[in-house]
Amino acid sequence: MHEMVKGSNVSLSALSDNVGSVVVGLGWASPSGEGDADVSVLLLDADGKVRNDTDFYFYNNPVAADGSVQLLGKTPTENGNVDRIGFDLTAVPAEVDRIVVAASRYESARFGELEDLRVTLADAAGEQLLQFAVDDADSVSAVIFGELYRRDREWKFRAVGQGYAAGLAGLATDFGVNIDDDAGAVEATALDGADGGDEADTATTAASAPVEPTTGTSLDAIPAPRSSDDTTGAEPAKPLAGRPRTAKKKVTLPKTARKSLAENEAWSQARLFPVSVLKSDRDREMRATSVLLSVMAQVPEFGRRLTAGFGAPAGRMETFTEVTLPHGDTPRRPDGVIRVERAGKLWTALVETKTNGNALKPDQVQAYMDIAARRGYEAVITLSNDVALEGSPLVDVKIDGRRKHKVALRHLSWAEVAYQAQMLIRHEGVGNAAHAWLLHELLHYLQHENSGCHGFQNMGAAWVPVRNGIDDETLCQGDPRALEVVESWERLVRQVCLRLGGELGQKVLPVQRAKRGADPEARRASLADRLCTEGRLQAELRIEGTPGLLAVTADLRTGRLRTSFEIPAPEQGYPLSWAKRLVRRLDEAPADLHVETLVDGETGGPRGTLEKLRPEPADMLPKNSATTITGFRLSLFKGMGSGRGNAESGFIRSVDDAVHRFYTAVVVHLDGPVRRGSTKERVSAG
Structure with missing residues (x-):
């Protein structure tokens, strides 16, 4: 793989014969496990400007009508995330001279808080052709990682690594994009579904084509x-309505199903x-x-x-x-x-x-x-x-x-x-x-x-022997069966993320905490050793729009699943006010929800079930008023399935159900982080 330095360039044809389509990946690692950024792409003409605002591609405008650009989304790695962008270079219009690939952070976040910033490029066969590490992005909130450009009828890549303190606004306006100031959040439209009863939610944004009002079947209203x-004959894509807006659209969960017209529940609907x-x-x-x-x-x-x-x-x-x-x-x-x-x-x-x-x-x-x-x-x-x-x-x-x-x-x-x-x-x-x-x-x-x-x-053939070995304390470090269970656990966690993300319409990614440079196999071997000594499988899920990480722990010694979520203490106000407000927010949460007060960054503070704390929120406060409250941990416990399969009594079903229940019963009632609100709010932070 070709290693690049800042300012260098290379011809793609010199690296591979298969570069009609390429995938560019922007990657970073977060020491806290919570940092992230958003990618953007700008198509520029010979004057170094976008031809129009539709040449600005980001999460509200992720796909070019001609297929030349498509944001493919984030993929978790052993250290953090890689956000991928697919380019069909054969479809790029002739008047486009350069393609700028960038990423930005929001509010007061800076790239200096992230580690291992890098850009990679792979050919159509998936072979990694080049890599460039960005080393000096400290106080900036937007970075141009690199650019693809034409020279003598061939495509080249230049390693740029240029930062913008003015954030996304400074980056976009420098290249001629007219950013709109979002006056308010874009409302979602909940539409009836196609199943004679299920209702599917879709959301329109300023970047979506307008939807004509319809009558009859609600499918006509899908944007x-x-x-x-x-x-091959489909209607061409409509341009962005007005200026691009960088506020993310809202989406809502599917509503309850409409009443069926079936005479009784035994009737089965006809299916294609x-x-x-x-x-x-x-x-x-x-x-x-x-x-x-x-x-x-x-x-x-x-x-x-x-x-x-x-x-x-x-x-x-x-x-x-x-x-x-x-x-x-x-x-x-x-x-x-x-x-x-x-x-x-x-x-x-x-x-x-x-x-x-x-x-x-x-x-x-x-x-x-x-x-x-x-x-x-x-x-x-x-x-x-x-x-x-x-x-x-x-x-x-x-x-x-x-x-x-x-x-x-x-x-x-x-x-x-x-x-x-x-x-x-x-x-x-x-x-x-x-x-x-x-x-x-x-x-x-x-x-x-x-x-x-x-x-x-x-969960594989190793599941039962490993559980038995943990029960009778005969499972030793280095046992290959423990590694098989760790790999199965990682597959299960990734699938849980897909299912929850598809339901919510939000990115849900597993958090992989590992030392920089550690390869995936070494990380899994370390987790297998911990399974042998501690008897637990653990994972963390990052759900877009929530203020923290959803943790899942399967304790194979006790046969219990724990789903939990940590909330940092507010920066202002009084501890009693924090406790009362938290109890009010959790008014509809299960009574058996465990609430633990975190003090001085550690456990050991007061704890109790929500049922007992509702009448007396002050019981959440430490007896010593000088103790610093750093946050609260919310947890639900349930028995886990023993079987290795996906049956009602199986382990896989129990984990899926536990995560779903915790999100719908607890996390949805928590305040999210500061909204990615208007463009002015978001991009002026730099």
């Missing part, structure tokens, strides 16, 4: 997207994708592949969302199932093929699917990698219930280094597919009523108990 990737007839694993795999690929081809927003991160261009997509391809004496039949056409060029990926917890077969995937390399295909995509972990591939394949053509091996879990469908139909909006209905039917299919597409659902 059009900010952009469209369909190049029936699942009751599925009898075998082969039936489930074939049906799931066909259902998913057909919806990807028919709903451009969805198909693009799943393939953009794999290097696919924006273009006309067609999908196929049960295709026969030659491979030695025995032809192979991958479960599916995805082909995308743009400007006369084809991007092709083979698809291998597993359902119902079945594992991917290395020999099958290896054969498809060999076929893809020989035929010039770009990727092999695997789909299964399992969740891939950083630094720990689900399938090990051998790559023939003598071959010039590189094939990317990418994995999707069914939980990720369901998450993307939820985000589109419940929170972001899609192009028209038919697309929304198709996505709704797909989501119903994936979540049906008979589809086999429920995501990660088995």
Whole structure:
């Protein structure tokens, strides 16, 4: 990988032959586990200015209508986060001379509070081509990490590392963007759902196309997207209404279902994708592949969302199932093929699917990698219930280094597919009523108990022996079974984040605390040793818009799950006022909620259940008035399932239910951090 220094540049074609599409990643680590930033992209002409305000891409305007830019979202790493951006360089308009890639922090936050600031660039096969570390971003709230620019009909990358004390406003206005001052929050519109009863929430923002009032089916009210990737007749994306607004849109949870017209509850609603007839694993795999690929081809927003991160261009997509391809004496039949056409060029990926917890077969995937390399295909995509972990591939394949053509091996879990469908139909909006209905039917299919597409659902063969070893104190450090359980726990936590994030319409990410430079395998080995000595599995979840981290602890010695949340003490006021206000905010929280007062940064303060503290909030205060209260910890406890699977009595179901209950019963009642309010409030902090 090419290491760059500030001010240096490099030709992309000198690093790879496969740079028509690239993925740029902006990464950082937070010592506290809570720091974050937002990426932005500006397309500039030869004068160094945006052509118009739509050339400014950020979370309220994440996708270019021509598919040249797409913000792909955050991915957790062992040290922090990487925020990825996909660029289809073949689709960038000719009048665009430079592409600036930047990130900004909000309110009074500065980049000096983050560590390991870096930018990476990968080619269409997923190979990391370059890296640049930003070392001197201390008191600034916005940073240009780098820029892509044209020279002599080829693309180059320049390492910039320039900071802006004026924040996002200073950065954007310097390049000609007219930032609007958001006078107020953008209201969300809750719309009736497509299920004859379910109601899906979508939100419109200043960046969304206007929605005409409708009557009859509520699906007509689902807002059009900010952009469209369909190049085969779909309506072009409408430009931003007015100036860009950087206040994030609000979204609301789905409302209660409307009363069904069924005569009794035994009636089953007719479905586009029936699942009751599925009898075998082969039936489930074939049906799931066909259902998913057909919806990807028919709903451009969805198909693009799943393939953009794999290097696919924006273009006309067609999908196929049960295709026969030659491979030695025995032809192979991958479960599916995805082909995308743009400007006369084809991007092709083979698809291998597993359902119902079945594992991917290395020999099958290896054969498809060999076929893809020989035929010039770009990727092999695997789909299964399992969740891939950083630094720990689900399938090990051998790559023939003598071959010039590189094939990317990418994995999707069914939980990720369901998450993307939820985000589109419940929170972001899609192009028209038919697309929304198709996505709704797909989501119903994936979540049906008979589809086999429920995501990660088995803690593995090591689960029971490890639990028994902890009970009888015979589990020793270095036992490989403990490492297997830690990996399964990490997969479960990632899936819990996807499910909660899809329901809320917010980013929910696992927090990975590790020493800088530590690789994922070393971090998991350390956690496995702690499991052997302490008997606990622990995780922290960062939920966008909440004032702290949601912690989950599974104590295998006692068989109990603990979900908790720490609230820092206010900077002003009196402790008794803090206690009374907290009790009022938790008026609808469960009576068995444990409240613990944190003193001098440590535990050991007063504690009690909410039921006992409601009449006497003063009981939350230390007897010694000179003791400094630093915050409060809220906790719920429940028994955890003993089984390794996803049944009612299983461990996986108990963790999922515990996190969901704690969020809906406790976290939603807590005040969030200072709102990312008007543009003026947010970008003038620098």
